[in-house]
Amino acid sequence: MSYPTLAPFIQQRPWLMRWMRPLARWYFDNSGYRKLGLRADDLIPEESESVQLALKRLPPKEAYDRVFRMRRAFQCSLAHQLLPQTEWTKADEDISYLEPIIKEIEAERTEREDLESMIIKKRTSASTKGGH
Amino acid sequence: MLSRSAFRQATRQSWLQQRRGMAAPAIGSFQYQVGEAAGIKIASRDTSGPIGTIALVAQAGTRYETMPGLAEGLNKYAFKNTDRRTSLRIQRESELLGGSLISTHTRENLVTGAKFFRDDLPYFVELLAEVASQTSYRPHVMQEEVIPLVMMDHKKFLANTLDMALSSVHSLAFHRGLGNTIKPASSTPYTKYLTAESLEEYAQSAYAKSSFAIVGNGVDHAELSKWTNEFFGDARKSPLQQLTSPQSKYYGGEERISHGSGNSMVIAFSGSSSPTGASYKPEAAVLAALLGGQSAIKWSPGFSLLSKATQEAPNMHVATKSNIYTDAGLVTIAMDGSATDIRNTAGKVVEALKSVAQNISKEDFQKAKALAKFKELEYGQEPRAALELTGAGLVRDNKPYQIDDVAKSIDGVTEDKVKKLVKEALENKASVSAVGDLYLLPFAEELGLKV
Numbered sequence: 099m100s101y102p103t104l105a106p107f108i109q110q111r112p113w114l115m116r117w118m119r120p121l122a123r124w125y126f127d128n129s130g131y132r133k134l135g136l137r138a139d140d141l142i143p144e145e146s147e148s149v150q151l152a153l154k155r156l157p158p159k160e161a162y163d164r165v166f167r168m169r170r171a172f173q174c175s176l177a178h179q180l181l182p183q184t185e186w187t188k189a190d191e192d193i194s195y196l197e198p199i200i201k202e203i204e205a206e207r208t209e210r211e212d213l214e215s216m217i218i219k220k221r222t223s224a225s226t227k228g229g230h
Numbered sequence: 231m232l233s234r235s236a237f238r239q240a241t242r243q244s245w246l247q248q249r250r251g252m253a254a255p256a257i258g259s260f261q262y263q264v265g266e267a268a269g270i271k272i273a274s275r276d277t278s279g280p281i282g283t284i285a286l287v288a289q290a291g292t293r294y295e296t297m298p299g300l301a302e303g304l305n306k307y308a309f310k311n312t313d314r315r316t317s318l319r320i321q322r323e324s325e326l327l328g329g330s331l332i333s334t335h336t337r338e339n340l341v342t343g344a345k346f347f348r349d350d351l352p353y354f355v356e357l358l359a360e361v362a363s364q365t366s367y368r369p370h371v372m373q374e375e376v377i378p379l380v381m382m383d384h385k386k387f388l389a390n391t392l393d394m395a396l397s398s399v400h401s402l403a404f405h406r407g408l409g410n411t412i413k414p415a416s417s418t419p420y421t422k423y424l425t426a427e428s429l430e431e432y433a434q435s436a437y438a439k440s441s442f443a444i445v446g447n448g449v450d451h452a453e454l455s456k457w458t459n460e461f462f463g464d465a466r467k468s469p470l471q472q473l474t475s476p477q478s479k480y481y482g483g484e485e486r487i488s489h490g491s492g493n494s495m496v497i498a499f500s501g502s503s504s505p506t507g508a509s510y511k512p513e514a515a516v517l518a519a520l521l522g523g524q525s526a527i528k529w530s531p532g533f534s535l536l537s538k539a540t541q542e543a544p545n546m547h548v549a550t551k552s553n554i555y556t557d558a559g560l561v562t563i564a565m566d567g568s569a570t571d572i573r574n575t576a577g578k579v580v581e582a583l584k585s586v587a588q589n590i591s592k593e594d595f596q597k598a599k600a601l602a603k604f605k606e607l608e609y610g611q612e613p614r615a616a617l618e619l620t621g622a623g624l625v626r627d628n629k630p631y632q633i634d635d636v637a638k639s640i641d642g643v644t645e646d647k648v649k650k651l652v653k654e655a656l657e658n659k660a661s662v663s664a665v666g667d668l669y670l671l672p673f674a675e676e677l678g679l680k681v
Contacts, residue, residue, distance in 0.1 A: 154370075154373075155369075155370040155373075157369070206316065206318070209316060209318060209319065210318055213318065213319065213322050218326065
């Protein structure tokens, strides 16, 4: 995972999910990045190999939009201002566009490590009559 | 995520799926047994030995590609990520089984196959089925793995004058279709046409049941048919877009390309189609052996006319080849070496060719026939032999390429037939291509050829 999260744990339990959803919404709205026009995935730290590779794999349009959002947020931050309310990121726009790619890259890495540390056993005697 | 135990189990399962003893003793025949399984044409021959080869031969080489570079791209994309396995896992599993994966393309066909221990047939049939119907074409795999390979092929092509000349001669002789370059001759394929989407569309046409055949060497026919039925059930039934190419027509002409490193010159004329096609002329193989250029025995230039003609330039490479395709063929005489050598000997090469139209010595003719037959049968003995020709013949003409028959038809060639072939070639336009130092390399006109 790119950052620690309890989300999968909660998502597996619908009753807990019902409890947590208003809280989560309140938390996200208050964390402030949406008021700068960013998405949650824009906040993932870039300084790791898998995220760097994931950024390279973004479709051109996504990559362009990401840079645009960041520059806009940076300008807002410099000017000590928030975006006008109409331009805030809405909850349904705040989709995770980078995380699936990061997960895929990490799955590739884990698979490689698994294969590298695999213990190979010789074929059982039943198959040795194949002659090789 | 993949746990270690899950992987071990999966590998074990595929190993244990089927176990059988060694093959029956040698049958001594190269005949292919033909059949159909899961709506796919299959052919196999159970040659003896512990190693088996299977190949999926799709009629999707450069001749049929809808945009430049697709055949090359699909070739390089073989055995990459599928919906079920990653490319790394495919590699590691095949390595564990001691198999080797093959993926090549020619002007007409795309060959994806594997060599393996006989016992592992089910695993590799399943793998080929996955490559054909479940490969996932992803933009990042294109960017990170496939396109760099295509770029490398492009660079290699531009560095090799002989390849350039052969490619140029094909495009002179056949224009479109068979004339498409086999390796990317410019950067347009990967800058303009080759994307994950276009490749996926092409794959859906290339890997449809009607456009490929499965050919096996050293595998049991019943086994192959059984496992094909099992694994190829969900392959696409009809192609997304029928890949077709009009009947090839011979044009001819001359092309000269200047090149800084290396000099090559190729003279070509219309030859024979493959035995499954309509215009099959076994005399083309005999003519190629008669003109030759390369010696089959040591410490001697050999009997061939061209090696005699080019004796003064021993460092020059001369080779005659009868390139056969499903509906046409091209006999090429390729010269590669220093520009002065080519300049001095190209005229003699053409004279040797003209002399064949007049008179062939009995002894040379016998030797040429023997050599042509030997080459054909030797080719048939290799494990990968005739896989491609058989597959292509099956898909297009519903006939396998039977090496025994080919060898027999070479026996029936007479001197007159060879003379006639050369006469026709000299009367028609030749295809001549020179790549290298154009100041020294001769024009076709100067050699006395009609272009």
